[in-house]
Amino acid sequence: MQEQLLSRISACEAENDRLKRRLHWQNFVLIGVALASVGGTAYANLTKSAAQTVIPSITVRELVVVDDKNVVRARVGGNIPPAIIDGKTLSRGGLNNGVAGIMLYDRTGVERGGYITFDQGDNIALTLDNQKKQQVFFGVGPTGTAALQLWQEDEMLDLRADTNGARLTRSKAGAVTNQYPETFIKSASCEYYRGGIKDEVPAGLSRAEVKNICERRFTASSCEPCLPAEK
Structure with a gap:
């Protein structure tokens, strides 16, 4: 009789330990789920806050x-x-x-x-370059002068509107070959060139440099009276 009682007590203790372990594991899982839920909510709130x-x-x-x-x-x-x-x-x-x-x-x-x-x-200007040099230039000056220039090798197409009028000019190797309509330099622009275009380059440019610029915008016959060769 005593042995049966001890056997039952031992079995009860074993079952009690098993139930404790099961309850402990269930609590661990529930805590993990709760933490994951809280963490996910916090992350969502932080993400939402950052986005806003x-x-x-x-x-x-x-x-x-x-x-x-x-x-x-x-x-x-x-x-x-x-x-x-x-x-x-x-x-x-x-x-x-x-x-x-x-x-x-x-x-x-x-x-x-x-x-x-x-x-x-x-x-102000918008420029587009190939991998070697500038190929497109679209610029506007402070007083309204506007120019669109496109290059291919040594040829350039210049669509320009300034105080001398609006015109389309094609040049090759820095010299005008075609211009429509043919435009002549007005006196104010002539003085601007003779002064070394200091509005754009305060230090001024040499007569040769200015003449090169002029001959990319106007025919040589138009630039010559304005910028005669220096003696």
């Missing part, structure tokens, strides 16, 4: 965007650095600084164009 966050203003001198290979693909800056083409550093329109705006680069890091303003001359 609006930064009213950011002030920077330069913003550089890179791709997954760490190649610079876009640059927004108040002082854009000179262009680098074929390992050579090139100024922008004869300027070494004072250029602000947005520049774009291809997958190799080569500059392919931008939307920029020039401190000197106060011009």
Whole structure:
């Protein structure tokens, strides 16, 4: 009789231990589920909060965007650095600084164009480049002069509207070959050229440099009276 009682007591204790272990495991699972639920809710709330966050203003001198290979693909800056083409550093329109705006680069890091303003001359321009040089230029001056230029090798097509009138000009190797309508330089523009176009380049340009610019915009017969050869 005593042995039967001890056997029953032992069986009860074993069953009690089994129930305790089962209850402990169930509590562990419930706690895990609760924590996961709380964590998921918190993450969702944080994500929702971050998505709704609006930064009213950011002030920077330069913003550089890179791709997954760490190649610079876009640059927004108040002082854009000179262009680098074929390992050579090139100024922008004869300027070494004072250029602000947005520049774009291809997958190799080569500059392919931008939307920029020039401190000197106060011009604004949209440029598109191939991998070697500029191929499209669309610019507007501070007083309303506008020009659209396209290059192919040594040929250029220039659609321009300025104080001398609106015209379409084709040039080759820097000299006008066709112009419609043929336009002659007005006296105010002539004085501007003779002064070395200092509105655009404060230091001024030489007579030869100015004449080259003139002959890309007008026929040689129109430029000659305005810019006669220096004696």
